[in-house]
Amino acid sequence: MLFDLKRFANFISWVINPVVVAPAVYTTIVLLGYRADPHNISYLMVLFLSSTIVPMLLIFGLKKIGKVSDYNITFREQRFLPLLVLVAINALGYEFMKHLDAPALLSGILLFNAVNMVFILLVTLQWKISIHLFTFTSSVALLFLQFGAVSLWLLLLVPLLMWSRIHLKAHNFMQTLIGGIVGFSVIFTELKWWTGL
Template sequence: MPLLGVLFYFSKTPRFIPEPISQAKIFSTILLTIILPVLVYYLLKTLNKVDSIYLKSTDERKLPLLINSVIIALVITRVFTQTEIEELYYFFVGILLSTLVCFFLAVFKVKASIHMLAASGFFMFAIALSIHFHININGSIALMMILLGAIATSRLHLKAHTYPELIIGSLTGFIPQLLLLKLWL
């Protein structure tokens, strides 16, 4: 979802951002939010810290969420600083807050859907961009709502989550993005 947010931003922003800069930002996002977490997962699997990629128990989720928080903090400090691209900076601050909330929920044995967390956070960011730049992306927002429903349905169908876990995950992704709007909108 972080990469999706970055791609969405660069495709919708009316600002001029030189092509080499946007490509470097996209490459950095791929490297730090996709490739590095996959490598970290295999390291954790080798060290027997996780059983599977599904992270079924709250205890299994703690270390990956903590490591992900460090990675997102790295993205905030090195890739999307506040002075460069403010919207993406606050998008990643929202991701960091959501990840930390999910970590603290796991510490207290509360399982939240990370799929719904990511999708609802991206959804709120897209709505904020629409408002911020005064652009009509109603079709994209409608598609995102359908995808949110599909993700929730699939998580229930696979018996990966319960209704409360989906709601907690959705709110954990949505609320930090919403609260940060007053800082950049």
């Protein structure tokens, strides 16, 4: 049997997916980086609800009522509403983090998730940036800020993710490249300034 490239590309796109990558990274940062903090599980729950659970329910609901055609929201025109809702959800999560007096890095994640969603939303009006690449490289930047250069080996997965998105015709080369570069550089700069690291 010939190797099914499309099936492999789909597998990569589902494994290195925003709703998979973000919770994995947040769990690593909170449970390893803040394991001595007695409120670490509360921080993790706010991050999960804001960045994973509510977005998944939102996309599932929009798919069910026909507002989006697929769970990856392939069509640019369908991204505006979910992105707008995600801005509000992450902003609300940031307020919860402030109430918990969370470490600056953790509150900053949700604050700049909201800010960057606005950026992606504005870009989406004219162009289709890769949210897969944006989320993955920004997640690597978070790990880099928390754990140092050892995290950067994960960037070796970037070409594979770019290939999968291009092979599936979800994006072209520039949409994946810009998504990856902007994702890493923007969140790194924002959180470096926010935390004073």
